[in-house]
Amino acid sequence: MKVLAIDSSSNTATVALVDENGLIGEFSINHLRHSIILMPMIDELLKMAETKKEEITHIAVCKGPGSFTGLRIGAATAKGLAQSLNIPIVGVSSLDGLAFNVREFRGIICPIVDALRGYVYTSLYRGGAELISLSDVTLKKAGELPDIVNKYSDDVVYIGDGIIPYKDVLKNVSSKEVFFASPINNISRASSIGMMAFEKIAKGELSTYIDFKPYYIRKPAPLENAN
Amino acid sequence: MNKDTVVLGIETSCDETSASVVKNGKAVLSNVIYSQINIHKKFGGVVPEIASRNHIEVIGNVVKEALDEASITLDDIDVVAVTYGPGLVGALLVGLSYGKALAYGKGIPFVGVNHIEGHISANYLDGDFEPPFICLIASGGHSHIVFVKDYGEYEVLGRTVDDAAGEAFDKVARALGLGYPGGPKIDEISKNGDPYKYNFPKSFMEKDNFDFSFSGLKTAVINQLHKERQNGNEVNIADYAASFQMNVVDVLSSKLIEAARYKNINKISIAGGVASNSLLRERLLKLADEEGFMIHFPKQVYCTDNGAMIASAGYFDYIRGKVSGLDLNAIPYLKLF
Ligand SMILES: [Zn+2]
Numbered sequence: 001m002k003v004l005a006i007d008s009s010s011n012t013a014t015v016a017l018v019d020e021n022g023l024i025g026e027f028s029i030n031h032l033r034h035s036i037i038l039m040p041m042i043d044e045l046l047k048m049a050e051t052k053k054e055e056i057t058h059i060a061v062c063k064g065p066g067s068f069t070g071l072r073i074g075a076a077t078a079k080g081l082a083q084s085l086n087i088p089i090v091g092v093s094s095l096d097g098l099a100f101n102v103r104e105f106r107g108i109i110c111p112i113v114d115a116l117r118g119y120v121y122t123s124l125y126r127g128g129a130e131l132i133s134l135s136d137v138t139l140k141k142a143g144e145l146p147d148i149v150n151k152y153s154d155d156v157v158y159i160g161d162g163i164i165p166y167k168d169v170l171k172n173v174s175s176k177e178v179f180f181a182s183p184i185n186n187i188s189r190a191s192s193i194g195m196m197a198f199e200k201i202a203k204g205e206l207s208t209y210i211d212f213k214p215y216y217i218r219k220p221a222p223l224e225n226a227n
Numbered sequence: 228m229n230k231d232t233v234v235l236g237i238e239t240s241c242d243e244t245s246a247s248v249v250k251n252g253k254a255v256l257s258n259v260i261y262s263q264i265n266i267h268k269k270f271g272g273v274v275p276e277i278a279s280r281n282h283i284e285v286i287g288n289v290v291k292e293a294l295d296e297a298s299i300t301l302d303d304i305d306v307v308a309v310t311y312g313p314g315l316v317g318a319l320l321v322g323l324s325y326g327k328a329l330a331y332g333k334g335i336p337f338v339g340v341n342h343i344e345g346h347i348s349a350n351y352l353d354g355d356f357e358p359p360f361i362c363l364i365a366s367g368g369h370s371h372i373v374f375v376k377d378y379g380e381y382e383v384l385g386r387t388v389d390d391a392a393g394e395a396f397d398k399v400a401r402a403l404g405l406g407y408p409g410g411p412k413i414d415e416i417s418k419n420g421d422p423y424k425y426n427f428p429k430s431f432m433e434k435d436n437f438d439f440s441f442s443g444l445k446t447a448v449i450n451q452l453h454k455e456r457q458n459g460n461e462v463n464i465a466d467y468a469a470s471f472q473m474n475v476v477d478v479l480s481s482k483l484i485e486a487a488r489y490k491n492i493n494k495i496s497i498a499g500g501v502a503s504n505s506l507l508r509e510r511l512l513k514l515a516d517e518e519g520f521m522i523h524f525p526k527q528v529y530c531t532d533n534g535a536m537i538a539s540a541g542y543f544d545y546i547r548g549k550v551s552g553l554d555l556n557a558i559p560y561l562k563l564f
Contacts, residue, residue: 039327039553069317072283076324084332210287220276
């Protein structure tokens, strides 16, 4: 199996080629302009890794949550590749991907993706030899996170672009150590999206270029305000 | 070129997701249009985020259906042509990203197409109409008078300085309580109205000026309506619609004819959603007959946003040597040149 992984759901455009043994190649640019650079990055990655497009067996793509437009650039790119190469799509949550960046952390891993206006997309994991999911993805006020994390006695690591605006709020955690992921681990990595995709492939959780959809959580503005 | 060139065209600039297969720029093998109009109706206009969400959900199926209807597979496609502007940026990015990846995966060329050029190219579909001609493009997003010198060679003679013609139809329809989209509603109700009841001002009617302005007209209609309502008069919506429509048709048709005279070209055509307007068609047929001009109307289905017109424009771009890079971005305010 050779998985081409794509994530353009945050400020980082990232693509990676992974197989069962791990990373073959990865290309990340933390500089927006995703619609301009994403396809050239994929082309460059495959060339440098001397991999033919026909060798790719799956397209892994970040399904969300994240920037609506960014998610769709990734999803549309994944769909176009999946249709032309006649291979399936594996959708991976942005939070799963971030948590995998710090999987070895022995404690609670709390990825937070900035959802603007004081909100974050988040979920909890326990790290270690394996990454264990403790909760579903939700939209929360950043200020609610310390209370949620306090339910566990373990140390906690926060990861994701949400730690930049909300660092001070997130520090208010009692009786345990609070860590923040390093700036290098704190960005989305397509390699993590790709590694998480292997679990889904094993479980048969595959999508096609026809049925794959981004996962936004938030409704479009006019519908959200109507509720 | 001895061999046929088969182009897959993809269009997602506004609220239609469309894909089409066109041979040699003219022969339409399929043209699948998924319209979101019923989704946006209740908001009185296109909501960009909702449009983008629908595009990404349906685009795979729309492309598949276009191939199936043409009874071909992706292996038979020579070029992928995609709209990259003008339009709603989030909506454009869906089709553009999809088209780039599709072409890349198949190892075939990809051509970014200007949406306005697409509307002009609707005139080439299923027929033998050829440049040079003068084209009026009027839709919800654009109003242009263009001298089409040759395939892919344009001289813009005039454009709107404020609202597009279709936008004026939508805004006036909303003020009259007719709902969205305004074009077909005003066209319909005007048949029961008196087009000479109100004499709204016409803008830029001086000679040798091919620009439009519809914002003043829209305001005049709304002001008159408020005044009559305040005076407690019985308001006949059909008279308003008919008088407004007559005004727009007077301006569009006289400018198109004037532009053709000015360029000494005896072939004219119209394109874009407003080209479906029945009064505009009727008037232009009459004027063209008086002037001895040849007039061409694209089929109704090619006047709305569709993939076939993009495939056609992409074909003529391609045979003239244009191929786009994988770094092409969406340009929401793209000009014709
Ligand atoms: Zn249009």
